[in-house]
Amino acid sequence: MPHFHHQFTFTFHKLLISVCMALMIFPSTGNAEYGDVVINNYSDAAGMRPVIFPHWFHRVRFRCKVCHADLGFKFQAGGNKINMLKIIDGEYCGACHNGEIAWSVENCDLCHSAKPGTPTQVHESTLQKLIIGGKKDKKEAQ
């Protein structure tokens, strides 16, 4: 019996260690800034990190109208078929990120900064925050 108890304690320790390690290596997700858009239309397939667009950073510098009316960005995460060719030709992000208004395209990792495999989404959107069905709808939360 004492032997059995000792074994149990050992297993419990291993379990405790695994749980603690898991919590430290994978801290709770879903913390990113409200309105951050992850765009992963082509990135994963091309071996690049998905793009994170921070709305909060851009709205201090430009009103919604500039990107969503003048530059033609649709109000839908992943709904704009943006690729690097369009960007270097001055469309979408490339209208500013050209070395004139904002830093240029050679700084790949400043945009391509998400953890590999992060799906296209609007972070912290209402659909994601629904306690029931939130996870299921994560991909559709656009």
Next chain:
Amino acid sequence: MNKLLTTASFNKFCLLIFFLGLALVSGVHISDSLAADPNAFNRLMKPKSERNPPPAKDGIHDPQNETTFVLQPPREQFSTLPTGKSGNYVDWVKALEEGKISPRYDLTDPSVEPVVMDLNIVREVKGSMPNVVYPHKQHTEWLDCSNCHPAIFIPQKGANNISMASIILGEKCGVCHGKVAFPIADCRRCHSSKKE
């Protein structure tokens, strides 16, 4: 037996202290370590300390990417802005009105002024909820007419059927509210007019 038990308890205690220390050193919130506690307070809600985290700790930016640490942390920008109740915890409308931010209305010309329309639309709603007052003024400060009309809202009285269910699903007002403009749980900002 007793001795064994004491040793086991002591071991557990040592491990607990070790991991609490490690958690503190590695900057992980204690709340994370206690996440498995079934009686934790507000287990479905994010604690205040986890709001507006820096990119490397926000769960979607890759900390393996060196440039993640070059990106501006949200709290740095928000420190000069009026606080809000939800979303980014910034009152963006107030920030604009008070001149705390001056976002451009044109890509290259900072002197272009927005075309502002001051027209309130009142929508009578069901139940005990106060009626909705939609202010064109605050919206046209940010947006162009073509952003909403006619694709999202038909510019005609009574032509738009709006429900909270459709808003939560990301339609109508929910195209922006609940994604980037103030969230849906901020009820009173729209339901603001007391019924007669």
